[in-house]
Amino acid sequence: GAVVSQHPSRVICKSGTSVKIECRSLDFQATTMFWYRQFPKKSLMLMATSNEGSKATYEQGVEKDKFLINHASLTLSTLTVTSAHPEDSSFYICSARVVLAERYNEQFFGPGTRLTVL
Amino acid sequence: GENVEQHPSTLSVQEGDSAVIKCTYSDSASNYFPWYKQELGKRPQLIIDIRSNVGEKKDQRIAVTLNKTAKHFSLHITETQPEDSAVYFCAASTTGTASKLTFGTGTRLQVTL
Numbered sequence: 155g156a157v158v159s160q161h162p163s164r165v166i167c168k169s170g171t172s173v174k175i176e177c178r179s180l181d182f183q184a185t186t187m188f189w190y191r192q193f194p195k196k197s198l199m200l201m202a203t204s205n206e207g208s209k210a211t212y213e214q215g216v217e218k219d220k221f222l223i224n225h226a227s228l229t230l231s232t233l234t235v236t237s238a239h240p241e242d243s244s245f246y247i248c249s250a251r252v253v254l255a256e257r258y259n260e261q262f263f264g265p266g267t268r269l270t271v272l
Numbered sequence: 273g274e275n276v277e278q279h280p281s282t283l284s285v286q287e288g289d290s291a292v293i294k295c296t297y298s299d300s301a302s303n304y305f306p307w308y309k310q311e312l313g314k315r316p317q318l319i320i321d322i323r324s325n326v327g328e329k330k331d332q333r334i335a336v337t338l339n340k341t342a343k344h345f346s347l348h349i350t351e352t353q354p355e356d357s358a359v360y361f362c363a364a365s366t367t368g369t370a371s372k373l374t375f376g377t378g379t380r381l382q383v384t385l
Binding site: 186188195196197198199200203245247259260261262263264265266268 | 304306308313314315316317318321361365367369371372373374375376377378380
Protein backbone atom coordinates (compact mmCIF):
# COMPACT_ATOMS: atom_id res chain seq x y z
CA GLY A 155 0.00 0.00 0.00
CA ALA A 156 0.81 3.74 -0.07
CA VAL A 157 2.20 3.84 -3.60
CA VAL A 158 2.87 7.18 -5.24
CA SER A 159 3.60 7.48 -8.94
CA GLN A 160 5.08 10.40 -10.81
CA HIS A 161 5.11 11.13 -14.51
CA PRO A 162 7.21 11.71 -16.48
CA SER A 163 10.35 10.25 -14.94
CA ARG A 164 12.60 12.31 -17.20
CA VAL A 165 11.97 15.30 -19.39
CA ILE A 166 14.23 17.41 -21.54
CA CYS A 167 12.85 20.64 -22.86
CA LYS A 168 13.95 23.83 -24.53
CA SER A 169 14.29 27.04 -22.61
CA GLY A 170 11.02 28.98 -22.54
CA THR A 171 8.69 26.00 -22.69
CA SER A 172 6.41 24.77 -19.92
CA VAL A 173 6.56 21.33 -18.38
CA LYS A 174 3.83 19.55 -16.41
CA ILE A 175 4.65 16.87 -13.85
CA GLU A 176 1.93 14.62 -12.44
CA CYS A 177 1.88 13.04 -9.00
CA ARG A 178 -0.66 10.34 -8.21
CA SER A 179 -1.46 8.37 -5.10
CA LEU A 180 -2.40 4.95 -6.49
CA ASP A 181 -4.00 3.12 -3.60
CA PHE A 182 -4.98 5.78 -1.11
CA GLN A 183 -6.49 9.22 -0.99
CA ALA A 184 -4.25 12.17 -0.26
CA THR A 185 -5.77 15.45 0.74
CA THR A 186 -2.27 16.85 1.01
CA MET A 187 0.64 16.38 -1.33
CA PHE A 188 4.03 18.03 -1.24
CA TRP A 189 6.44 19.10 -3.95
CA TYR A 190 10.16 19.05 -3.33
CA ARG A 191 13.19 20.00 -5.34
CA GLN A 192 16.51 18.24 -4.92
CA PHE A 193 19.84 19.37 -6.32
CA PRO A 194 22.66 16.85 -6.83
CA LYS A 195 24.05 15.59 -3.53
CA LYS A 196 21.76 17.91 -1.61
CA SER A 197 18.77 17.53 0.64
CA LEU A 198 15.10 17.80 -0.26
CA MET A 199 13.82 21.35 -0.29
CA LEU A 200 10.10 21.80 0.15
CA MET A 201 8.67 23.99 -2.58
CA ALA A 202 4.98 23.93 -1.76
CA THR A 203 2.16 22.12 -0.05
CA SER A 204 -0.67 21.09 -2.34
CA ASN A 205 -4.12 20.82 -0.80
CA GLU A 206 -7.03 19.22 -2.60
CA GLY A 207 -9.63 21.78 -3.58
CA SER A 208 -7.69 24.82 -2.43
CA LYS A 209 -4.69 26.92 -3.34
CA ALA A 210 -1.22 25.62 -2.74
CA THR A 211 0.94 27.03 0.01
CA TYR A 212 4.35 28.02 -1.25
CA GLU A 213 7.55 28.17 0.74
CA GLN A 214 9.43 31.41 1.03
CA GLY A 215 11.41 32.19 -2.09
CA VAL A 216 9.40 29.91 -4.38
CA GLU A 217 7.66 31.80 -7.19
CA LYS A 218 4.05 30.69 -7.37
CA ASP A 219 3.65 32.03 -10.90
CA LYS A 220 6.69 30.06 -11.97
CA PHE A 221 5.70 26.79 -10.33
CA LEU A 222 1.96 26.29 -10.78
CA ILE A 223 0.38 23.64 -8.61
CA ASN A 224 -3.06 22.14 -9.06
CA HIS A 225 -4.58 19.51 -6.79
CA ALA A 226 -7.72 18.65 -8.68
CA SER A 227 -8.62 15.41 -6.93
CA LEU A 228 -7.75 13.32 -3.89
CA THR A 229 -5.30 11.29 -5.97
CA LEU A 230 -3.70 13.79 -8.33
CA SER A 231 -1.54 16.86 -7.98
CA THR A 232 0.31 18.54 -10.84
CA LEU A 233 3.31 20.85 -10.91
CA THR A 234 3.80 22.99 -13.99
CA VAL A 235 7.15 24.68 -14.47
CA THR A 236 6.32 27.66 -16.65
CA SER A 237 8.78 29.26 -19.05
CA ALA A 238 11.50 26.91 -17.93
CA HIS A 239 15.12 28.03 -17.91
CA PRO A 240 18.34 26.07 -17.40
CA GLU A 241 18.45 27.03 -13.72
CA ASP A 242 15.15 25.15 -13.26
CA SER A 243 16.91 21.91 -14.13
CA SER A 244 16.63 19.68 -11.09
CA PHE A 245 15.12 16.54 -9.59
CA TYR A 246 11.52 17.20 -8.60
CA ILE A 247 9.89 14.81 -6.13
CA CYS A 248 6.34 14.73 -4.88
CA SER A 249 5.01 13.06 -1.78
CA ALA A 250 1.58 12.26 -0.44
CA ARG A 251 0.61 12.27 3.20
CA VAL A 252 -1.22 9.32 4.67
CA VAL A 253 -4.45 10.28 6.37
CA LEU A 254 -4.85 7.26 8.62
CA ALA A 255 -4.84 8.53 12.17
CA GLU A 256 -2.37 6.02 13.52
CA ARG A 257 0.10 6.75 10.75
CA TYR A 258 -0.55 10.45 10.50
CA ASN A 259 2.19 12.50 8.98
CA GLU A 260 3.83 9.67 7.13
CA GLN A 261 4.79 10.82 3.67
CA PHE A 262 5.34 8.48 0.77
CA PHE A 263 7.39 9.72 -2.10
CA GLY A 264 7.05 9.46 -5.82
CA PRO A 265 10.01 8.24 -7.90
CA GLY A 266 10.93 11.76 -8.96
CA THR A 267 11.17 13.62 -12.25
CA ARG A 268 14.49 14.72 -13.62
CA LEU A 269 14.01 17.93 -15.55
CA THR A 270 16.71 19.16 -17.90
CA VAL A 271 16.20 22.52 -19.56
CA LEU A 272 18.47 23.19 -22.52
CA GLY B 273 10.51 27.62 11.50
CA GLU B 274 12.08 24.26 12.14
CA ASN B 275 15.79 23.72 11.51
CA VAL B 276 17.30 20.24 11.39
CA GLU B 277 21.02 19.61 11.49
CA GLN B 278 22.51 16.26 10.60
CA HIS B 279 25.95 14.78 11.20
CA PRO B 280 28.15 13.41 9.82
CA SER B 281 27.79 14.33 6.16
CA THR B 282 29.72 11.24 5.11
CA LEU B 283 30.33 8.01 6.98
CA SER B 284 32.40 5.04 5.93
CA VAL B 285 32.22 1.80 7.90
CA GLN B 286 33.37 -1.72 7.32
CA GLU B 287 30.82 -4.42 6.70
CA GLY B 288 29.54 -5.77 9.98
CA ASP B 289 30.29 -2.62 11.94
CA SER B 290 27.67 -0.26 13.33
CA ALA B 291 26.79 3.15 11.94
CA VAL B 292 25.31 6.05 13.87
CA ILE B 293 23.83 9.21 12.38
CA LYS B 294 22.75 12.08 14.57
CA CYS B 295 20.26 14.89 14.10
CA THR B 296 19.23 17.89 16.15
CA TYR B 297 16.14 19.98 15.73
CA SER B 298 15.12 23.41 16.90
CA ASP B 299 11.33 23.43 17.25
CA SER B 300 10.25 21.95 20.56
CA ALA B 301 6.77 21.44 19.09
CA SER B 302 8.08 18.83 16.64
CA ASN B 303 6.86 15.38 17.57
CA TYR B 304 7.36 13.18 14.51
CA PHE B 305 10.83 12.11 13.37
CA PRO B 306 11.19 9.88 10.31
CA TRP B 307 14.34 8.57 8.68
CA TYR B 308 14.60 8.07 4.93
CA LYS B 309 17.05 6.11 2.81
CA GLN B 310 17.71 7.36 -0.69
CA GLU B 311 19.70 5.51 -3.29
CA LEU B 312 21.15 7.42 -6.22
CA GLY B 313 18.42 8.70 -8.53
CA LYS B 314 15.69 7.00 -6.52
CA ARG B 315 12.91 8.11 -4.25
CA PRO B 316 13.43 8.49 -0.50
CA GLN B 317 12.17 5.40 1.32
CA LEU B 318 10.91 5.58 4.88
CA ILE B 319 12.96 3.12 6.94
CA ILE B 320 11.88 3.94 10.46
CA ASP B 321 10.16 6.71 12.36
CA ILE B 322 9.56 7.68 15.94
CA ARG B 323 6.99 9.81 17.65
CA SER B 324 7.61 11.88 20.73
CA ASN B 325 5.75 9.59 23.09
CA VAL B 326 8.54 7.00 22.91
CA GLY B 327 12.28 7.21 23.43
CA GLU B 328 13.44 4.33 21.29
CA LYS B 329 12.18 2.17 18.47
CA LYS B 330 13.81 -0.82 16.86
CA ASP B 331 13.22 -2.74 13.67
CA GLN B 332 15.66 -5.59 13.11
CA ARG B 333 19.08 -3.99 12.45
CA ILE B 334 17.77 -0.43 12.60
CA ALA B 335 16.97 1.58 15.70
CA VAL B 336 16.14 5.19 16.40
CA THR B 337 16.48 7.00 19.70
CA LEU B 338 14.91 10.29 20.66
CA ASN B 339 15.87 12.72 23.40
CA LYS B 340 13.19 15.40 23.50
CA THR B 341 14.87 17.36 26.26
CA ALA B 342 18.05 17.75 24.24
CA LYS B 343 16.14 17.91 20.96
CA HIS B 344 18.16 15.28 19.21
CA PHE B 345 17.52 11.91 17.67
CA SER B 346 19.79 9.28 16.19
CA LEU B 347 19.72 6.42 13.72
CA HIS B 348 21.63 3.27 14.57
CA ILE B 349 22.35 0.58 12.02
CA THR B 350 23.99 -2.59 13.31
CA GLU B 351 25.74 -5.33 11.36
CA THR B 352 25.99 -3.10 8.31
CA GLN B 353 25.87 -4.65 4.86
CA PRO B 354 26.96 -3.26 1.47
CA GLU B 355 23.30 -2.75 0.53
CA ASP B 356 23.01 -0.29 3.39
CA SER B 357 25.16 2.10 1.34
CA ALA B 358 22.98 5.09 0.46
CA VAL B 359 22.17 8.61 1.59
CA TYR B 360 20.16 8.83 4.79
CA PHE B 361 17.99 11.82 5.69
CA CYS B 362 16.43 12.62 9.02
CA ALA B 363 13.39 14.85 9.24
CA ALA B 364 11.19 16.47 11.82
CA SER B 365 7.68 17.80 11.87
CA THR B 366 4.74 18.59 14.07
CA THR B 367 1.44 16.83 13.57
CA GLY B 368 -1.72 18.45 12.30
CA THR B 369 -3.09 19.49 8.96
CA ALA B 370 -0.55 22.28 8.49
CA SER B 371 2.47 20.19 9.36
CA LYS B 372 5.35 19.65 6.97
CA LEU B 373 8.65 17.80 7.08
CA THR B 374 11.93 19.62 7.49
CA PHE B 375 14.83 17.51 6.29
CA GLY B 376 18.38 17.28 7.51
CA THR B 377 21.24 17.74 5.08
CA GLY B 378 21.81 14.03 4.60
CA THR B 379 24.52 11.49 5.42
CA ARG B 380 26.22 9.49 2.72
CA LEU B 381 26.91 6.06 4.19
CA GLN B 382 29.45 3.82 2.51
CA VAL B 383 29.77 0.25 3.72
CA THR B 384 33.01 -1.28 2.56
CA LEU B 385 33.88 -4.96 2.32
